[in-house]
Amino acid sequence: MNFDAPYTIYILAAYGIGFVLLGGASLSAWRDWRRVSGAWARLNGRGGRGS
Amino acid sequence: MAAASAIKAIHQTMLRAAQPARFVELSGMLIPWVAALGAAMFVAGLVDGLALSPPDYQQGETVRIMYMHVPAAWMGLFVYALVAGLGGLGLVGGHPLAFAAARAAAPLGAMFTAVCLITGSLWGKPMWGAWWVWDARLTSMLLLLFLYFGHIALSRAFDDPRRGDKAAAVLGLVGCVNLPIVKFSVDWWNTLHQPASVMKLGGPAIDPSMLWPLLLMAAAFKLIFFALWLVRTRTEVVGARLRAAASRSRMEGER
Amino acid sequence: MNAFVAVLRRDLLLALRDGAGTWTVLGFFAIAVAVFPLGVGPEPQVLARIAPGVLWAMALLAALLSLETLFEADYRDGSLEPLLSGALAPELLVLAKALAHWLATGLPLAIAAPVLGIFLNLPTEAMPVLLASLLLGTPVLSLLGAVGAALALGARRATVLLAVMVLPLSAPVLIFGAGAVESAQTGLAATPSLLILGSVALVALAVCPVAAAAALRQAVE
Numbered sequence: 001m002n003f004d005a006p007y008t009i010y011i012l013a014a015y016g017i018g019f020v021l022l023g024g025a026s027l028s029a030w031r032d033w034r035r036v037s038g039a040w041a042r043l044n045g046r047g048g049r050g051s
Numbered sequence: 052m053a054a055a056s057a058i059k060a061i062h063q064t065m066l067r068a069a070q071p072a073r074f075v076e077l078s079g080m081l082i083p084w085v086a087a088l089g090a091a092m093f094v095a096g097l098v099d100g101l102a103l104s105p106p107d108y109q110q111g112e113t114v115r116i117m118y119m120h121v122p123a124a125w126m127g128l129f130v131y132a133l134v135a136g137l138g139g140l141g142l143v144g145g146h147p148l149a150f151a152a153a154r155a156a157a158p159l160g161a162m163f164t165a166v167c168l169i170t171g172s173l174w175g176k177p178m179w180g181a182w183w184v185w186d187a188r189l190t191s192m193l194l195l196l197f198l199y200f201g202h203i204a205l206s207r208a209f210d211d212p213r214r215g216d217k218a219a220a221v222l223g224l225v226g227c228v229n230l231p232i233v234k235f236s237v238d239w240w241n242t243l244h245q246p247a248s249v250m251k252l253g254g255p256a257i258d259p260s261m262l263w264p265l266l267l268m269a270a271a272f273k274l275i276f277f278a279l280w281l282v283r284t285r286t287e288v289v290g291a292r293l294r295a296a297a298s299r300s301r302m303e304g305e306r
Numbered sequence: 307m308n309a310f311v312a313v314l315r316r317d318l319l320l321a322l323r324d325g326a327g328t329w330t331v332l333g334f335f336a337i338a339v340a341v342f343p344l345g346v347g348p349e350p351q352v353l354a355r356i357a358p359g360v361l362w363a364m365a366l367l368a369a370l371l372s373l374e375t376l377f378e379a380d381y382r383d384g385s386l387e388p389l390l391s392g393a394l395a396p397e398l399l400v401l402a403k404a405l406a407h408w409l410a411t412g413l414p415l416a417i418a419a420p421v422l423g424i425f426l427n428l429p430t431e432a433m434p435v436l437l438a439s440l441l442l443g444t445p446v447l448s449l450l451g452a453v454g455a456a457l458a459l460g461a462r463r464a465t466v467l468l469a470v471m472v473l474p475l476s477a478p479v480l481i482f483g484a485g486a487v488e489s490a491q492t493g494l495a496a497t498p499s500l501l502i503l504g505s506v507a508l509v510a511l512a513v514c515p516v517a518a519a520a521a522l523r524q525a526v527e
Contacts, residue, residue: 040289
C-alpha cells in the first residue's frame with residue numbers, strides 16, 4: 001500500500017473502525033461468557049473462585 | 052432408501068446437538084477452531100487487501116476500503132435473514148435454542164451493518180465528496196440498521212424474556228416481508244431524485260487480484276461472526292439456566 | 307360479520323365519545339406542519355418545494371401518536387382475552403380495530419392535509435393527488451401500527467419502542483406517498499406512485515392482520 005497516496009487517512013480510519021467494532025463485539029461476548037460460566041460453576045460448586 | 056435414512060440420522064444428530072447441555076459442550080469444542088480459522092483468514096485478507104492487491108485505476112488506494120465495507124454489508128443482510136429465520140423456527144417449533152440464537156445474532160448483525168455504514172461513509176467522502184448521500188443503497192442499509200434497533204429493543208422490553216423473544220420474532224418476519232419493498236421503493240425513489248453517484252465496482256467484472264482479498268475477508272467475517280454467535284448463544288443458554296436456578300431457589304426460600 | 311361490525315362500532319363510539327383522540331391528532335398535525343415555515347422561512351417557492359414531504363412525514367408522525375392506545379385499554383382492563391377467544395377470528399378483530407383507528411385518525415388527517423397544503427403554498431393541481439395518496443397510505447399506517455401496538459403491549463417504554471418499530475417499516479409508504487404528490491406538483495404523472503402505494507396497501511392488508519393477531523395471541527398468553 002502506498003501511504004503517500006491521497007486519502008490514506010480515510011483508509012486507515014475505515015480499517016480502524018472495523019477493528020474497534022469487531023474487537024469490541026469479541027471482548028463483550030467473551031466477558032459475558034466468563035461472567036455467566038463463572039456464576040454457573042460457582043452455583044454447581046465446581047471450581048468456584050468466589051464462594 | 053439409504054439417502055432417506057441418512058437424512059433422518061443427520062436430523063436426529065442435529066436435534067441432539069440442539070439440546071441445551073449438549074449445545075454448550077459442542078460449541079465449547081467448536082469455538083476455538085472457528086475463531087482461530089476466522090482470525091487467520093482475517094490476517095490473510097488484511098495482508099492481501101492492504102499490501103498485495105493493486106490500487107484501482109480509477110479510485111486509487113481508496114478501493115481498499117471495499118475489503119472491509121462489502122463483506123460487512125453482506126453480513127448485515129445475511130444475519131438479518133438468519134435472525135428472521137430463527138425467529139420463525141422458534142415460533143413454529145417453540146425450541147428455546149432458536150430464540151437464544153436469534154437474540155445472540157441480532158446485535159452482531161447490527162454491528163456489521165454499522166461497520167458497513169461507517170466504512171461506506173469514509174469511502175464516500177473522498178470518492179463523492181460527501182460523508183453521506185441519500186443514495187438507494189445507503190438509505191436501505193440505514194433502514195436495515197433501524198430494523199435491527201427495533202428488533203433488539205423489542206426483544207429486551209419485557210419482564211418475561213419469552214415474551215420479548217416471540218414479539219421480536221414476529222417483528223423480524225414482518226421486516227423480512229418489508230425488506231424487498233423497502234429496497235424497491237428506495238431504488239425507485241433514488242432514480243427519481245438522484246440519477247448520478249451510484250456506487251459501482253470498477254466495471255462489471257472485478258479483477259481476480261481484487262476478488263481474492265474480497266473473498267478472503269468475506270470468509271473471515273463469516274467465520275468471526277459464527278464464532279461470536281456461538282459464544283453469545285452459549286452465554287444466553289447458560290444465562291437462562293442461571294435465571295431458572297435463581298427462581299427455583301427463590302421459591303424454595305419462600306416455602 | 308356481526309361481530310366485526312360490533313367491534314368496529316364499539317371502537318368508533320369510544321373514539322367519538324372521547325373525541326380527544328381525533329382532535330389531538332389533528333391538532334398535532336396542524337402545529338407540526340406550522341413549525342416548518344417558522345424554521346425554514348416564509349419563501350413560497352421553498353415551502354411549495356418541501357410541502358409534499360412535510361405533509362406526509364407529519365401525517366405519519368401524527369398517525370403514530372395515536373397508535374399506543376389501539377389495544378392498550380382492552381389489554382389492561384382484561385377485555386382483550388375474551389375478545390380473542392370470541393366468535394371473531396383474531397385477524398378480523400385486528401382488521402376491525404385498525405379500520406376504526408383509520409376512520410378516527412387516518413381519514414381526518416387525509417381530509418385536513420389539503421387545507422394545510424394551502425398554508426404551504428402547495429399548487430391546487432396537486433391537492434387531489436395529496437388526498438388520494440393519503441387515502442391510500444394512511445390505512446397502511448393503521449395496519450402497520452396495529453402490528454407495532456400489538457407487539458409493544460405490556461412492554462417498557464412502549465411509545466418510543468412503537469416509533470422505532472413502525473417508522474422504518476413505513477418508509478415505502480412515505481416515499482411513494484410524498485413521491486406521488488411531488489410528481490403531480492412538477493407536472494409528471496402521479497398514477498405509477500399511486501398504483502404502487504395501492505399494491506403496498508394490499509400487501510399490508512394481507513400480512514399485517516396475521517402478524518398482529520400472532521402478536522396479540524402471545525401477549526395474552
